[in-house]
Amino acid sequence: MSTRKMPIPQHISQEAQEFLAPAVTTTENDPAPQSTEEWLAFVKASNASYAPFVEAITDSTEVTIEKTSIAGVTVRIITPKTLPDNKQDKILVNLHGGGYVMLGGDQSIMEAVGIALAGQFKVISVDYRMPPLHPFPAAVDDGLAVYQSLLKEYGAENIALFGASAGGGLSAAVTLKARDQGLPMPACLALNTPWSDLNKIGDSYFSNHGVDPTLSSYEGWLGHMAAIYAGEAGFDHPLVSPVYADYSPGFPPCILISGTRDLLLSCTVRLHRALREANIDAELHVFEAMWHGFMTMPEGQQANLETIHFFEKHFKL
Amino acid sequence: MSTRKMPIPQHISQEAQEFLAPAVTTTENDPAPQSTEEWLAFVKASNASYAPFVEAITDSTEVTIEKTSIAGVTVRIITPKTLPDNKQDKILVNLHGGGYVMLGGDQSIMEAVGIALAGQFKVISVDYRMPPLHPFPAAVDDGLAVYQSLLKEYGAENIALFGASAGGGLSAAVTLKARDQGLPMPACLALNTPWSDLNKIGDSYFSNHGVDPTLSSYEGWLGHMAAIYAGEAGFDHPLVSPVYADYSPGFPPCILISGTRDLLLSCTVRLHRALREANIDAELHVFEAMWHGFMTMPEGQQANLETIHFFEKHFKL
Numbered sequence: 003m004s005t006r007k008m009p010i011p012q013h014i015s016q017e018a019q020e021f022l023a024p025a026v027t028t029t030e031n032d033p034a035p036q037s038t039e040e041w042l043a044f045v046k047a048s049n050a051s052y053a054p055f056v057e058a059i060t061d062s063t064e065v066t067i068e069k070t071s072i073a074g075v076t077v078r079i080i081t082p083k084t085l086p087d088n089k090q091d092k093i094l095v096n097l098h099g100g101g102y103v104m105l106g107g108d109q110s111i112m113e114a115v116g117i118a119l120a121g122q123f124k125v126i127s128v129d130y131r132m133p134p135l136h137p138f139p140a141a142v143d144d145g146l147a148v149y150q151s152l153l154k155e156y157g158a159e160n161i162a163l164f165g166a167s168a169g170g171g172l173s174a175a176v177t178l179k180a181r182d183q184g185l186p187m188p189a190c191l192a193l194n195t196p197w198s199d200l201n202k203i204g205d206s207y208f209s210n211h212g213v214d215p216t217l218s219s220y221e222g223w224l225g226h227m228a229a230i231y232a233g234e235a236g237f238d239h240p241l242v243s244p245v246y247a248d249y250s251p252g253f254p255p256c257i258l259i260s261g262t263r264d265l266l267l268s269c270t271v272r273l274h275r276a277l278r279e280a281n282i283d284a285e286l287h288v289f290e291a292m293w294h295g296f297m298t299m300p301e302g303q304q305a306n307l308e309t310i311h312f313f314e315k316h317f318k319l
Numbered sequence: 320m321s322t323r324k325m326p327i328p329q330h331i332s333q334e335a336q337e338f339l340a341p342a343v344t345t346t347e348n349d350p351a352p353q354s355t356e357e358w359l360a361f362v363k364a365s366n367a368s369y370a371p372f373v374e375a376i377t378d379s380t381e382v383t384i385e386k387t388s389i390a391g392v393t394v395r396i397i398t399p400k401t402l403p404d405n406k407q408d409k410i411l412v413n414l415h416g417g418g419y420v421m422l423g424g425d426q427s428i429m430e431a432v433g434i435a436l437a438g439q440f441k442v443i444s445v446d447y448r449m450p451p452l453h454p455f456p457a458a459v460d461d462g463l464a465v466y467q468s469l470l471k472e473y474g475a476e477n478i479a480l481f482g483a484s485a486g487g488g489l490s491a492a493v494t495l496k497a498r499d500q501g502l503p504m505p506a507c508l509a510l511n512t513p514w515s516d517l518n519k520i521g522d523s524y525f526s527n528h529g530v531d532p533t534l535s536s537y538e539g540w541l542g543h544m545a546a547i548y549a550g551e552a553g554f555d556h557p558l559v560s561p562v563y564a565d566y567s568p569g570f571p572p573c574i575l576i577s578g579t580r581d582l583l584l585s586c587t588v589r590l591h592r593a594l595r596e597a598n599i600d601a602e603l604h605v606f607e608a609m610w611h612g613f614m615t616m617p618e619g620q621q622a623n624l625e626t627i628h629f630f631e632k633h634f635k636l
Contacts, residue, residue: 008525205579208325209526262522271605286603288588291522
């Protein structure tokens with residue numbers, strides 16, 4: 003498939019211009035791991051590449067990170083050095099990204115620490131079970147078990163879920179399953195570039211192929227991760243691809259964030275429409291020339307501010 | 320420039336699938352009119368192509384259309400057959416699209432009638448002056464003159480402005496100029512795929528080149544219309560390209576609508592960000608696989624419902 007050369011805008015941050023400068027290389031021709039052992043080796047190598055960054059965060063004096071378990075699920079509790087009085091009784095639950103396969107273990111804290119620091123919130127990062135050992139619905143079950151346990155401790159109105167990419171889809175899926183079990187709904191959800199359709203359906207899977215510098219194609223790893231996650235449930239299951247879920251009034255307010263170069267732009271706007279057509283309070287933010295998970299850029303700080311503002315509004319702070 | 324073949328999604332309406340089926344032809348190699356006479360002939364031919372559609376609307380018993388003038392500006396007042404009691408004192412002002420050059424005269428009513436019928440609102444469609452005879456700021460001055468006159472009759476809180484494409488940019492520009500003159504602000508603005516940057520800046524000018532079936536390229540007519548509209552003011556003037564304007568609290572709430580195949584997707588999301596970064600209440604809706612001005616599709620009805628809902632909310636109906 004051809005890739006399109008997009009000019010780098012001069013009005014975006016210097017950091018973003020530099021990030022976009024190198025040619026995008028797609029993974030479409032990279033052989034995906036085949037066996038369980040190959041997948042585990044793939045994940046191990048991925049985690050190793052993030053280790054220095056994670057160690058720097060862990061050593062920071064700005065947050066404390068406590069590894070523990072809730073309802074049998076491994077979690078890490080991230081507490082910012084300063085936790086304002088009006089946020090002591092609030093809890094954010096993060097379901098990390100990584101294509102339902104990567105970024106577990108110590109690496110699972112990255113998004114959670116970003117939001118904990120930006121918003122001065124306490125965050126529980128869920129180290130949910132993943133393929134190749136644990137396909138769907140293990141991740142949903144783990145997220146739900148943590149949510150259910152927190153309900154007793156905090157109350158639904160003091161809980162918000164958030165996640166990026168696979169973690170965005172998973173945040174929606176956990177909430178849908180909680181609803182279907184009759185549990186009270188959290189205050190709100192923040193879905194950052196949510197992987198709402200594991201099928202290759204959506205304009206941006208095509209338009210941003212070879213354009214998105216971090217998630218450059220569906221071919222290669224992404225489609226293979228979809229397959230080992232969904233397993234027998236298939237891509238059309240509403241808890242696998244929550245764009246196909248039945249939303250109805252009572253589902254919590256959502257914020258959705260993407261960028262014009264995001265491979266999952268269509269996943270994001272399609273989920274926003276699904277929510278709006280069910281009359282759910284859902285706000286959309288699309289950042290010009292930004293890609294899948296641009297949170298370390300100055301534009302990402304703007305996106306995080308929108309998310310924090312949204313949490314504070316729905317927590318009535 | 321290469322064009323990208325995008326698959327037609329099966330999840331959009333049948334009407335939209337049929338609209339997208341023919342290959343997109345760009346106007347990039349079409350010679351643009353050069354002289355005043357050539358532009359006037361171009362506009363005349365464009366208007367003639369819409370005439371049967373406009374005549375059908377004019378003959379409809381669902382609306383009455385009265386041509387008159389307000390503050391010296393030609394307008395058409397569109398009144399739906401049923402005007403609910405709680406909307407009698409509300410007025411919508413439409414600034415039509417057409418690249419600041421086309422769709423004036425009898426053709427200017429098309430968007431206004433759509434919203435008048437969908438929302439049962441009375442709409443004043445402004446037939447503002449345009450190039451080649453009247454470049455910027457004539458259009459802004461005409462819109463402002465009508466708004467100023469309506470202020471006395473209705474009060475700012477009962478007025479909303481809306482427009483698509485050039486009319487979206489113009490709605491923002493008129494409001495900015497009103498603000499700078501110290502006039503009270505309207506209740507809200509609806510900006511449908513607003514032409515917020517007349518420069519060729521923005522990812523979607525590239526990504527949707529040859530993809531958008533109705534506005535296929537900046538080259539050809541669009542860039543030339545930008546030039547004859549802006550004239551000496553240039554494309555960076557904040558009332559020509561309102562993405563460059565200074566927004567600040569007090570600017571009215573806005574709804575912005577676009578689609579993933581819209582040549583002006585980036586114009587839309589950039590203006591949304593400009594508003595949000597000034598802390599203006601601004602909501603964004605992006606429709607999957609939809610193009611510039613998809614309002615006649617079933618998805619366009621969904622978009623119009625969002626707009627109507629937004630008007631009713633900000634009119635406190």
